[in-house]
Amino acid sequence: MGNGAVQEARQARKPRVSVKGEQTRARLIVAARSLLAGEDDVPFTTRNVSALAGVTHGMCHYHFKDRTDLIVAVVADIRPEWVTPMEEAVAGPGSFDERAERVIALLSQPEAADLARMHAALHWFSLTDERVRAALEGEYARWRACFVELYRVLATEREGGVDARPLVDAETLGEALAAAADGLAAIQSLGSEVNAAAVVRALVYGLVAGADRLSA
Structure with a gap:
């Protein structure tokens, strides 16, 4: 595969990666909203949000630096x-x-x-x-x-x-x-x-x- 074809292949993959990232971020926000609106006593932590969203704790912190970042995202959402x-x-x-x-x-x-x-x-x-x-x-x-x-x-x-x-x-x-x-x-x-x-x-x-x- 030539350099031009390699570059085109990389560019084609970027939108898919971006979409996946946005989907993961959206799932985390949905999970955060669910915990904030919940009537149970589950503490609002990034670890609990990650578990509810079905993503790793590390991935949560990839999208949100800390718990406050996640809460601020919910405020906007x-x-x-x-x-x-x-x-x-x-x-x-x-x-x-x-x-x-x-x-x-x-x-x-x-x-x-x-x-x-x-x-x-x-x-x-x-x-x-x-x-x-x-x-x-x-x-x-x-x-x-x-x-x-x-x-x-x-x-x-x-x-x-x-x-x-x-x-x-x-x-x-x-x-x-x-x-x-x-x-x-x-x-x-x-x-x-x-x-x-x-x-x-x-x-x-x-x-x-x-x-x-x-x-x-």
């Missing part, structure tokens, strides 16, 4: 399940009312049990691990920014309106809605009798009405 849908709901087309209804629909859905347990575990690790805390804070910052952006849409609509209503303090109202939404999630976990959609709708529009009265 769950983003599409709670942050991204909210970003898309606010960034989508429509008026403030239309976007607000999409936000209300999302906030009205009870958090999945496994995701709730993962969030609880991640918060626990963040108390003693600065890197986990930084990663988690970054995700929550993105989540809160969605609500700020929602009220910025209303502020923009008012700027172009003909009435004399005061402009919206988007940052204050957005942060207030985020804090209230966290509280609602806790209430929902304690009782199913809460009308989540009605509560969230009251929050979204009640914050605006209250701000208007204070600034009038």
